Amino acid sequence: MRVVVCGCGVVGASIAFFLARRGVDVTVIERAGVACAASGKSGGFLALDWCDGTPLAALARRSFALHADLAEEIPGHASYRRMTTYGGLGGEDIHGNSDTCALEWTSPHIKVSSRLGSTQTTAQVHPGAFTHALMQVAQTYGAKLRLAQATGLVRGGCGSRIRGVAIGSEVVEGDAIVIAMGPWSILASQWLPLPAVFGLKGHSLVFETGTKISPEALFLEYREADGTLLSPEFFPRPDGTTYVCAISSETPLPVNPADVAPEPGAIERLRALSGHVSPVLRESRILASQACFRPVTRDGLPLIGRIPGVPGAYVATGHSVWGILNAPATAEAMAELIVDGASRTVDLSPFDPGRMRPLDRAQMFKAGQ
């Protein structure tokens, strides 16, 4: 069996890994670079039970366990770490006191009010390193990576059977195809009956902090001087950097993933916020100032499964804020669905792409406005 996966973010790379490990002939087509989008620019925070009580619970729990297994299995994948996670409040009008515990690297304007997770329930990976490592191991199992833009679906001569994916005038042959292009999956609605997928932009900074910030994640409710409420997240990483993200915006998705750039002023705000939260961050060198789009659907749940009416066509996208967490279990279940005909490890029915109407051309035009 030959499978063509479109997109090499964390979801596409994970699917390539789980398929190639089972001996499937996989080709991944990636337009702008492995992990060039959200999968290389997100937090990489993982939680066992933060999706409990939602349709994502089983997917998240299975994925949390798979991340620990993959950290053992993948040679050189050193970015996985279990960590304690705290929550709190921040802002110029906040002043911690002796009743509120503080982290040693935070300023007096931060009040740490709760422990949100323990080393049993929260962890992290470096999302870009994880995605690259999965794709590299997939390649050792025989998977191929093509740096090119997937431009269409190609069907067989006499009917609807899939022949492969077009990259310009060339065809990458496959018996099955998987759309895993994150928010750019909406572009595949021109070739396949897919429900809408949108992109929601977020901004982040990566600081060089060495060992000055202890290995604990922090989630804040933060009030800026003008009263605006933000929800910044802070993730110190094993490589001596600290990742900080906040400030979402509903700006249009550029057609080329390489053209994603921060909004004017957003990086300056995030830098000011970071410096206010921690003197260590105020003094640390900034290694990356970036933006990326997370893929979202109308009902907030991912699309994982068969594309109705097109035998051999599958989609896996729309993971929103939990794409790094949920990629492994998504991919494991997708490999089961494609190879065995049904997913065994996780029930994919809540994520059935057929639950929502596909976009028609008029809606596609509107979504692109």
Ligand SMILES: Cc1cc2nc3c(=O)[nH]c(=O)nc-3n(C[C@H](O)[C@H](O)[C@H](O)COP(=O)(O)OP(=O)(O)OC[C@H]3O[C@@H](n4cnc5c(N)ncnc54)[C@H](O)[C@@H]3O)c2cc1C
């Ligand atoms: C600021 C921020 C922080 C986040 N933090 C976390 C977190 O802590 N934990 C967590 O679990 N999740 C987090 N997320 C969510 C997570 O990053 C995403 O859900 C996940 O990265 C989506 O992965 P993906 O593979 O679906 O899409 P993407 O990473 O967007 O990858 C899609 C790929 O498809 C490629 N592509 C596009 N068009 C084509 C084409 N025509 N042909 C071929 N390839 C194409 C793109 O170049 C890209 O590489 C965060 C998101 C944001 C924005």
